[in-house]
Amino acid sequence: MPSTPNYLWELEDQLGQGATASVYKARNKKSGEEVAVKVFNNSSYLRPFEVQMREFEMLGKLNHINIVKLFAVEETGNTKQKVLIMEYCSSGSLLSVLEEPENAFGLSESEFLIVVQCVVAGMNHLRENGIVHRDIKPGNIMRLIGEDGRSIYKLTDFGAARKLQDDETFMSLYGTEEYLHPDMYERAVLRKPNQKVYGVTVDLWSIGVTFYHAACGSLPFIPYGGPRNNKEIMHKITAEKPPGAIAGVQRKENGPIDWTSKLPVTCRLSEGLRTQFEAILPNILEADQEKCWGFDQFFAETNNILERMVVHVFSLPQARVHKIYIHHYNSVAVFMDMVANQTRVAPERQIYFYEGHPYPISTTLQVHHLSMTTEHYPFILNGCESEGPIGVTYKDPAFDFPRLLPSVDVSIDCSVSKNIVSAVYQTLRVTESLLTCQEFILRGMYWFIENLKAECHRIVEKKSAVMSYYNCMCSLESRNTRLYNAAYKESATDNQDQGDCRKKLQLIWNTLSSCSHSPDKESMLGFLLLEVTKDQDHIRVDTSIGRMKHCLQKMQVIFKQFKKRKHQQRLSYNDEQIHKLDKINLGNLAKKVLTIFQEDVVQKYQVALSAHSSRMRTITEIQNHLGIVNGYLSACVQDLRSYEESVNNTVDRLAQRMQQTCLVQPNHSPLTSYHGPPQQELAVRLIKLRDQMKSVSYELEKNNSIIERLNIS
Incomplete structure (x- = not known):
């Protein structure tokens, strides 16, 4: 030993x-x-x-x-x-993590951010000590599980490392082919002499390839036949990469290179994080060392991402989950602008719900004052208008299911079975995304419908209050008319004013009549609420994920057997027969998973999305209707208040006239004498009218308090 x-x-x-x-x-x-x-x-x-x-x-x-x-x-x-x-790092390397079938399409978002944070911190320590690593790759990043259960990644293998300041260069060759800077690749792999010197930025190229590999589960630059089998094209892809591109794949022999500046749809990162890294990767995956970022800018940009908090938002109009990466000190106004960029819902139209209730937010507050959200409990966002739900963006997993060949080749069978298991993991993740989307749709719809029902109830109360207000004004108008009839001969102008008042009341009545009956809308919302509740019950009892996981467990057992047989030089007859049966069983399980996904999950999801689209249109119509009714009622209130003010002014004007009459004939007070000259009788009527107006003042105050409580301007 x-x-x-x-x-x-x-x-x-x-x-x-x-x-x-x-x-x-x-x-x-x-x-x-x-x-x-x-x-x-x-x-x-x-x-x-x-x-x-x-x-x-x-x-x-x-x-x-x-x-x-x-x-x-x-x-x-x-x-x-x-x-x-x-x-000793007991959990292997980042490469071993990426080689697990579960991570064939890249790490989860949370794990990817841990990798980035650890690599950036480790590289920062190297640069502080003036060291260039020269062999950054997933195999040289070890993994350890901390006491809190989170991964800790550590740089290792400093056999190629050396002292090198930012302004220094070197000519010696180190590194691993797939992660090697194209200038170094040309000399080290293709053996072509060149007099190029290399600086510290060669580590940035390797970091860029490593980050892409961690995010997507595959290398960014792949020639037809693979990097190790087509070295000339591999160098051509990396050396001639156009600005802005982060990946290039040759899909046919001697075929063109498919360039892309976006991470693939199968990547497990959210749109909010993808866009951040899609801005960084082109600047470190830069073959021209003079155009490549320096480490200072790289550290600044990556730490700018790592320092951000995440706000989870589900857009009800889009039927999509969003993660907003934002600094905690940013204002809510900045947050709403970022939401608008991802959801296309303008800030002024954004309506938020949280834990079943409307969530009003002030644009002047800082983001860290918002309530805490999680992946399972996001803000539910709605807008006044919708172009129709987009839903979850995903690639059909069926394209990633390879076929098992009938012949027995333990090495190929092991590789194919790994790809099948990887495809099942991806299918399971897509299924979870579709079910989560449906759950959020129904949760948001339930909250929104309940809020609209309450709004309908408030509109009914508003209309009732406005009608009472109107009836009070009609009562005053009737009494005021009698007073006008008595005073008609005194003032033609007052008579004209009285006619104008009647016209105002008629216009107000016409406006009130145009307000359709809101309880009809409330009944419609109640019906939608029953539908949503029924669909929620169906989601709760859905068994598709459980059935897929059951198949996956069986497939993992078969895959483990294939991995063991891979190291056997030759299978016995019995082992070969068992191997063939395992292949058949693996294929049947894969078909079952696909059947569950395509005929159960996807169909239900499409039905749910269609129903959501229809409900959103109905709810939007109701919401717009309630807005119109509310506007009509607000206009009525303004007109009634204007009418009330004109009546009070007229009564005050007549009161002053009658008081002047009483001053001319002091022996006949209107408070004590009901009989006498017409002027004195008119004064008595005026006093009675004002007393009667006091009898409706309580009702007016009550209605006005209701109107103000219900926010009618």
Whole structure:
């Protein structure tokens, strides 16, 4: 058993192997603590001595949570070979994570952000120490699970690292083909001589390829036949990449390169995060070293993303989930503009609901004052108008299901079965997205309908209050008419004013008559609410995800068997027959998953989307109708208040006239004498009219308080 004075290990516990060394899991002889030991092979000793010592020196200077720690440098007992004793990362590398079928289409958004944060922090520590890594790739980023259950990624393998400041260059060649800067690729892989020198930005190219790989599950630059089988085209793709492009794929032999500046639809990142990284990747995946960003700008832009908070929003008109990445100190006005960019709902039309209630927000507040949202409990956004739901954007998983060949080839069968299992994982994720979308649609519709029902009820109350107000004014108008008849001979102008008042009342009545009966709309909303509740019950009892997961569990067992058989040189007759049956079973399970998805999940989703579109149109019509009615009622209130003011002015004017009459004939007070000259009798009538007006003042105040409470202007 190989050992050093303090550690021992077995050759079977190999963690990885490179050109100059192998890494094993080892244990401390006293404490049993698990560590990783890097044992150098004979090829490593052919290098210059200063190159051999470089890794020891690099690791000795570094101390950061996102860089694998060096505990000690020891020698083996017999050969006296130097061995690096390093931190053991029990969860493998980022490459091993990406090779899991679950991550064949890229990491989840939360895990991807952890990778970015860890790599950026680790690289920042390297640059602070003036070190260039020169071999950044998923295989050199180790994973450890922290005490909180979150991943911690650490840079490792500093065999190619060296001291290099931002303004310095080098000519030596290191790195891994698929992640290598095109200038270095030309010399190292194609063996074409060039006199180019390389700066620290070559690490940025490798980081860009690594980030793309982590986000999408595949490399960004792929020639027909693969990077290792078509090296000339591989170099052509990377070296001639047009500005703004982040990926290029050759799909046919000698065919054109399909360039793209967008992450693929199968990528698991949200639109809000994709757009952020689609702005960064072209600037670090830049073959021209002079045009490539420097590390300072790279750190600034990536940290700008990492420092943002996420606000989850579900757009009811679009039927889509959105994640808004925004700084906590930004104003709500900025947040609403960002929502508008993703949802096409203008800020002035944005209506939010949260936990079943309307959520009014002030544009002057900072975003961190908003209520906390999550993926399962987002804000529900609605707009006044809708162009029709867009729904979830996804690629039909059927295109990613490969076919199993009838012949037995354990290596090919293992690879194909992995792709099938990966496609099932993706199908399951799409299914979850479609069901979540339906759940949010129904949740938002339920809240919105309930709010509209309450609005209908308020409109009914408003109309009742306005009608009472109108009836009071009609009563005053009737009494005032009698007074006008008595005073007609006194003033033709007053008679004309009285006629104008009657016309005003008639116009107000015409407006009130045009307000259709809101309870009809409330009944319609009640019917929609019953439909939504029924659909919610169906979503709760949906079994499609459970059935898919059951198939997936069986498929994973078969895939594990295929992985074991892959390492067998030859299968026995019985094992071969079992292998064939496993292939048949795997194919049948894959077909079952697709059938569930296409004939159950997708069909229900399309029906739900169609029903949502119809309901949104109905609700929008009702909402617009209520807005019109509310406008009519507001106009009526303004007219009634204007009419009330004119009546009061007329009565005051007549009162002043009668008081003047009483002053001329002081022995006949209108308060004590009901009989007498016409002027005195008119004054008495006026006093009675004003007393009668007091009797309706309480009703007027009551109606006005209702109107103001219901926000009728």
